[in-house]
Amino acid sequence: MLLTEIDHVAIAVHDLEAAIAYYRAAFGAEVHHREVVERDGVEEALLKVADSYIQLTTATREDSPIAKFLANKGEGLHHVGYRVENCAEALAAMIAAGARAIDEAPRPGSRGTTVAFIHPKGSFGTLIELVQE
Numbered sequence: 001m002l003l004t005e006i007d008h009v010a011i012a013v014h015d016l017e018a019a020i021a022y023y024r025a026a027f028g029a030e031v032h033h034r035e036v037v038e039r040d041g042v043e044e045a046l047l048k049v050a051d052s053y054i055q056l057t058t059a060t061r062e063d064s065p066i067a068k069f070l071a072n073k074g075e076g077l078h079h080v081g082y083r084v085e086n087c088a089e090a091l092a093a094m095i096a097a098g099a100r101a102i103d104e105a106p107r108p109g110s111r112g113t114t115v116a117f118i119h120p121k122g123s124f125g126t127l128i129e130l131v132q133e
């Protein structure tokens, strides 16, 4: 088994502050980490749940993939991040099993992680992110 943990569940939102306030009011959740990832055009707020995170994500520019997702599908579940020991190994295994990779090689993610994305077409409709800490 290559997956060691659910790293995060990413939820696309229009208004990050409103979403953070909602999770605080509803669950008492506090922001554990916050980051703008320029190259992906996103701002993320991570709320810790045990060893996993809820990742509230919004767009920082109109041409980012999250902006397109929000325009096409609206707010909601965007992707699931699975934690792995070795991102390159897990990516190769997924490609060998017929997955469609978005990233052909692992690349830097937020929090200093190494990540690779797998296209939802070929993975039963779910955008998958492999996350190596």
Ligand code: CO
Pocket: 008, 010, 055, 079, 081, 129
């Ligand atoms: Co993610």
